[in-house]
Amino acid sequence: MIKLKEVAELASVSTATxxxxxxxxxxxxxxxxxxxxxxxxxxxxxxxxxxxxxxxxETKTILVVVPDIANTFFSKVLRGIESVAIKNGxxxxxxxxxxxxxxxxxxxxxxxxxxxxxxxxLTARTDPRLIEDLSDDYPVVLACEYLEGSRIPTVSIxxxxxxxxxxxxxxxxxxxRIAHISGPMNIILGRDRxxxxxxxxxxxxxxxxxxxxxxxxxxxxxxxxxxxxYLALQNPPTAVFxxxxxxxxxxxxxxxxxxLSVPNDIAIAGFxxxxxxxxxxxxxxxxxxxxxxxxxxxxxxxxxxMKKEQLxxxxxxxxxxxxVRHSCGxxxx
Amino acid sequence: MIKLKEVAELASVSTATxxxxxxxxxxxxxxxxxxxxxxxxxxxxxxxxxxxxxxxxETKTILVVVPDIANTFFSKVLRGIESVAIKNGxxxxxxxxxxxxxxxxxxxxxxxxxxxxxxxxLTARTDPRLIEDLSDDYPVVLACEYLEGSRIPTVSIxxxxxxxxxxxxxxxxxxxRIAHISGPMNIILGRDRxxxxxxxxxxxxxxxxxxxxxxxxxxxxxxxxxxxxYLALQNPPTAVFxxxxxxxxxxxxxxxxxxLSVPNDIAIAGFxxxxxxxxxxxxxxxxxxxxxxxxxxxxxxxxxxMKKEQLxxxxxxxxxxxxVRHSCGxxxx
DNA sequence: AGTTCTATTGTAATCGATTACATTTTGAAT
DNA sequence: ATTCAAAATGTAATCGATTACAATAGAACT
Numbered sequence: 001m002i003k004l005k006e007v008a009e010l011a012s013v014s015t016a017t018x019x020x021x022x023x024x025x026x027x028x029x030x031x032x033x034x035x036x037x038x039x040x041x042x043x044x045x046x047x048x049x050x051x052x053x054x055x056x057x058e059t060k061t062i063l064v065v066v067p068d069i070a071n072t073f074f075s076k077v078l079r080g081i082e083s084v085a086i087k088n089g090x091x092x093x094x095x096x097x098x099x100x101x102x103x104x105x106x107x108x109x110x111x112x113x114x115x116x117x118x119x120x121x122l123t124a125r126t127d128p129r130l131i132e133d134l135s136d137d138y139p140v141v142l143a144c145e146y147l148e149g150s151r152i153p154t155v156s157i158x159x160x161x162x163x164x165x166x167x168x169x170x171x172x173x174x175x176x177r178i179a180h181i182s183g184p185m186n187i188i189l190g191r192d193r194x195x196x197x198x199x200x201x202x203x204x205x206x207x208x209x210x211x212x213x214x215x216x217x218x219x220x221x222x223x224x225x226x227x228x229x230y231l232a233l234q235n236p237p238t239a240v241f242x243x244x245x246x247x248x249x250x251x252x253x254x255x256x257x258x259x260l261s262v263p264n265d266i267a268i269a270g271f272x273x274x275x276x277x278x279x280x281x282x283x284x285x286x287x288x289x290x291x292x293x294x295x296x297x298x299x300x301x302x303x304x305x306m307k308k309e310q311l312x313x314x315x316x317x318x319x320x321x322x323x324v325r326h327s328c329g330x331x332x333x
Numbered sequence: 334m335i336k337l338k339e340v341a342e343l344a345s346v347s348t349a350t351x352x353x354x355x356x357x358x359x360x361x362x363x364x365x366x367x368x369x370x371x372x373x374x375x376x377x378x379x380x381x382x383x384x385x386x387x388x389x390x391e392t393k394t395i396l397v398v399v400p401d402i403a404n405t406f407f408s409k410v411l412r413g414i415e416s417v418a419i420k421n422g423x424x425x426x427x428x429x430x431x432x433x434x435x436x437x438x439x440x441x442x443x444x445x446x447x448x449x450x451x452x453x454x455l456t457a458r459t460d461p462r463l464i465e466d467l468s469d470d471y472p473v474v475l476a477c478e479y480l481e482g483s484r485i486p487t488v489s490i491x492x493x494x495x496x497x498x499x500x501x502x503x504x505x506x507x508x509x510r511i512a513h514i515s516g517p518m519n520i521i522l523g524r525d526r527x528x529x530x531x532x533x534x535x536x537x538x539x540x541x542x543x544x545x546x547x548x549x550x551x552x553x554x555x556x557x558x559x560x561x562x563y564l565a566l567q568n569p570p571t572a573v574f575x576x577x578x579x580x581x582x583x584x585x586x587x588x589x590x591x592x593l594s595v596p597n598d599i600a601i602a603g604f605x606x607x608x609x610x611x612x613x614x615x616x617x618x619x620x621x622x623x624x625x626x627x628x629x630x631x632x633x634x635x636x637x638x639m640k641k642e643q644l645x646x647x648x649x650x651x652x653x654x655x656x657v658r659h660s661c662g663x664x665x666x
Numbered sequence: 667a668g669t670t671c672t673a674t675t676g677t678a679a680t681c682g683a684t685t686a687c688a689t690t691t692t693g694a695a696t
Numbered sequence: 697a698t699t700c701a702a703a704a705t706g707t708a709a710t711c712g713a714t715t716a717c718a719a720t721a722g723a724a725c726t
Binding site for chain 4: 348
């Protein structure tokens, strides 16, 4: 493998000069630059970035930890991250934690071991203290998820109010016996969306039947199973708000299995607005998050952290949007 | 930041000994090991892997380039890769090329720059010569995709025979006017599935109407648009074989939009068996690839390449499986 | 030509860990 | 106690690039 020193020899200059040409730093005359470039060309020189990274103590790479890469919601956030990262000379790598806290914390170790300069977490299933501690020493930004009372820079929507908004929507359509398929209760996201549901129910004097709150895990399967439970009740709900679209899709599948109709027999609302939400029939009423913007904002924040700039604002709460489609009966199909 | 040298000082041993404890190589007595571990603990030492990587000239990291991370087909292949990688002490990083050859070739540079030890490509949209050349110097494995007459180790199914098989299935159900929504013609995968379709048609003396072969790009949207074209024909097809499930789903959407029924009016078959294939109604008849096995086999091959072992076999063709569901009318719903 | 200042280039230390080779320690056998 | 081999540990070079600092070349001016 050709190394910088050999290029220097062929071009009859010092390694310093070659390095200056390579990384475009410092002054080099046009003539020597040409000479060096020619030598690189001739030798087909491929720089070993490990050398640079070790010396500069930076990798120009960031890591995004995603709970589920197959979910289009997260892949859109990623697009936002990438657009800002590339513009600033950073590479983006992805880690799929598969909704697993342990796997998540392993990805975090990449920071400690100097494999990446910063991390954007789209999931926070591992011990919150671990994340807090890490963010004392390294650049970490949380997006979509957040931690209560944390000083970690965060970009997200107001999950409570969004959940309240979509539950309100169901209530306005005349539903009073509304069930909720929640996210995991050990995750804030899950708790917040439940809280929004409860607030809407209480504010509209709808009774909250504890049987109508089943805990899911954001997976299609858990949505399906929870819905089966509701359908087995003597007095099933007339509407269901699922804490994400995948579970909502699972619920719809279960309802169809029982030869019932969405929205005529049971209305379904989701959360996230994944691609499938508008493909599936009936098209899913859901809450759209500003995915691209969440990603780009998170990356901007991370850039500031990596430059050790003072952040003027640490918590960004972006606007969501209620997507009224056909699964709740508000729009005719 | 604490470094190895400081640990050595605190433990009153040499850096060599600390390194031996750290990387579990060579002999160290239990007593000194304890001493070193205690010192590491006390200083909260976090090794900088860049040092090790530079010295050993390996990163113990591999990169998987995926054309579309949001597609569950690829995320399942990834699971297979990861399972073997982790067992062998390798980290897996993902790059999303977004079906873009240029982005793909940028990810390949990570090899040249020594950022990763090997690459598994689940896409081959960039210049084949570039990939060939790279694989002369570095460990590269191709999975799902392949290159004609290439010496690059490859794991895939026989796309031609699979496509023939599913087209045969449609023909056996009585269809003769069958359309194909193909993948991109600049990709072998697309050409192979088309070839399989043509073979089945010809062998069964079905006329191949060139109007009934539209080129898509594996996206939902292109499936939708192609189907719209077929529906606008005076004599639309009675069945459509789409070169992947996403396009098949797009086609179904278009059919439903026209208030027609799948499979009663038009039968639809897909390819890949993504999660949505069995969720959507009607459930999609498609070809299931052994995703996990493709991934694990590809990783095994890559391990051999990285160990510079001689490969006994370079081309692995795995068995696919026809998944007969409801979108072609073979099974009653 | 000589002086001064600046622009360019070179020398060598450096980043943090690993490891070839040298040295010391240990323990068993005599 | 002595010898010797094996085991443990230490010393210092090394990986490949970057960069602080030193040295030199070049330009501009008198």
